[in-house]
Amino acid sequence: MLNKIYDxxxxxxxxxxxxxxxxxxxxxxxxxxxxxxxxxxxxxxxxTFFITVIQILSGMFLTMYYVPDVVNAWKSVYYxxxxxxxxxxxxxxxxxxxxxxxxxxxxxxxxxxxxxxxKKPRELNWIVGxxxxxxxxxxxxxxxxxxxxxxxxxxxxxxxxxxxxxxxIGELIKILLxxxxxxxxxxxxxxxxxxxxxxLPAVLFALLAAHFIMIRRQGISGPL
Amino acid sequence: MSNNRVSxxxxxxxxxxxxxxxMAAGMLMPMVRFAIDxxxxxxxxxxxxxxxxxxxxxxxxxVKVDFTFEQVDAWYKSDVTEAAWVYRDGDTVIxxxxxxxxxxxxxxxxxxxxxxxxxxxxxxxxxxxxxxxxVAGTPPLGPLDEYEVSEKDGFLMLGKKxxxxxx
Ligand code: HEM
Ligand code: FES
Numbered sequence: 340m341l342n343k344i345y346d347x348x349x350x351x352x353x354x355x356x357x358x359x360x361x362x363x364x365x366x367x368x369x370x371x372x373x374x375x376x377x378x379x380x381x382x383x384x385x386x387t388f389f390i391t392v393i394q395i396l397s398g399m400f401l402t403m404y405y406v407p408d409v410v411n412a413w414k415s416v417y418y419x420x421x422x423x424x425x426x427x428x429x430x431x432x433x434x435x436x437x438x439x440x441x442x443x444x445x446x447x448x449x450x451x452x453x454x455x456x457x458k459k460p461r462e463l464n465w466i467v468g469x470x471x472x473x474x475x476x477x478x479x480x481x482x483x484x485x486x487x488x489x490x491x492x493x494x495x496x497x498x499x500x501x502x503x504x505x506x507x508i509g510e511l512i513k514i515l516l517x518x519x520x521x522x523x524x525x526x527x528x529x530x531x532x533x534x535x536x537x538x539l540p541a542v543l544f545a546l547l548a549a550h551f552i553m554i555r556r557q558g559i560s561g562p563l
Numbered sequence: 564m565s566n567n568r569v570s571x572x573x574x575x576x577x578x579x580x581x582x583x584x585x586m587a588a589g590m591l592m593p594m595v596r597f598a599i600d601x602x603x604x605x606x607x608x609x610x611x612x613x614x615x616x617x618x619x620x621x622x623x624x625x626v627k628v629d630f631t632f633e634q635v636d637a638w639y640k641s642d643v644t645e646a647a648w649v650y651r652d653g654d655t656v657i658x659x660x661x662x663x664x665x666x667x668x669x670x671x672x673x674x675x676x677x678x679x680x681x682x683x684x685x686x687x688x689x690x691x692x693x694x695x696x697x698v699a700g701t702p703p704l705g706p707l708d709e710y711e712v713s714e715k716d717g718f719l720m721l722g723k724k725x726x727x728x729x730x
Contacts, residue, residue, distance in 0.1 A: 409636075409639055410639070496666075496667050497666045497667065500666045500667050501666070504704075511602055514601050514602045515598075515599060515601065515602055517601075518601045518637075519601055519636065519637075520601070520604075520606070522634065522636045524636035524637075524639065525636045525637045525638060525639040526601065526636070526637050
């Protein structure tokens with residue numbers, strides 16, 4: 340049945356070359372843990388992506404209940420965690436995933452560093468990787484404020500204070516982050532929400548696409 | 564006038580780039596201006612807030628004076644309580660902001676018994692002299708802010724926060 344549908348579509352649109360081009364490539368022996376167990380270090384990039392997918396999915400579902408407003412944000416998080424079926428699980432996925440994605444990204448970076456994979460011709464992909472690293476930290480920083488509890492507010496206060504210490508443009512960065520010259524409040528929360536849920540994920544997708552296209556073009560780096 | 568002919572290709576390149584640029588600018592300009600509005604807003608400030616501190620009860624020992632005002636945070640209005648460290652220096656009354664200039668914790672007068680006559684921040688052991696001057700070698704990089712001070716019916720009034728004028 341499924342085969343028939345596939346053939347019917349393939350006959351008209353010739354889709355086989357599309358997915359073959361994406362999926363059909365060799366995995367060399369030196370990156371395959373079935374050959375050398377130590378090759379598991381090559382899994383960290385894929386694991387980072389796996390957890391990123393979890394973050395995106397769980398985050399999309401959290402926005403079904405979450406409200407980015409100073410009066411209701413905390414209550415909406417309390418409600419989705421304690422009253423909604425599996426709320427604890429979905430919030431837990433996003434909460435713990437946020438830390439785990441940083442750990443995985445760090446291990447992946449270590450692997451790339453110690454296998455020397457950043458060297459020519461892969462310098463550009465290292466640079467894109469640094470961009471992804473920064474976007475991830477930005478997602479962690481902006482997401483942390485969203486539950487709007489004491490810890491979130493004071494952590495953000497400190498974070499914005501650190502940003503404000505940048506020479507010359509620090510004050511401007513502070514106002515653009517907080518949405519107000521003196522108050523960390525209603526406009527900070529809506530801004531952080533917009534940045535967390537729309538702006539940074541959009542940048543992340545673009546960088547991930549560049550990352551993967553380059554890997555596909557250049558292949559995985561050779562054995563040590 | 565140059566007498567180079569403009570080719571059809573060049574003409575189309577210029578006009579399409581120009582029109583495209585206008586369209587892109589027309590789309591981006593409103594959004595960018597929208598996003599940076601907080602940085603360009605000027606607030607009508609400088610209102611003095613009444614405190615319950617009698618002027619003639621202020622001594623040369625700093626006391627913490629709480630004061631409450633209505634804060635307008637975009638669409639959200641709330642009563643906010645802040646505090647100032649207030650003391651007398653000769654004829655003038657001085658009110659210092661308790662917000663640490665390191666990372667924004669709250670400082671206390673003689674908060675550390677090892678350092679009398681100083682403000683102390685418990686977060687990272689930042690210290691300030693009585694004038695608000697930060698003690699070199701502790702984390703804060705600048706002096707405590709000051710409040711504008713005035714008086715009404717014998718009570719202390721506090722105005723807006725200004726950079727420290729004493730140090
Ligand atoms: C890889 C990317 C992401 C990271 C690292 C991340 C990180 C975080 C963190 C640290 C929090 C605070 C959670 C807590 O303390 O419980 C949070 C909350 C939140 N995030 Fe994300 N996030 C990511 C992607 C997304 C995406 C794509 C969306 C939506 C489309 C989203 C929606 C939300 C929402 C609605 C909250 C508030 C609910 C809550 O606090 O439980 N996140 N995020
Ligand atoms: S916040 Fe006061 S010393 Fe760090």
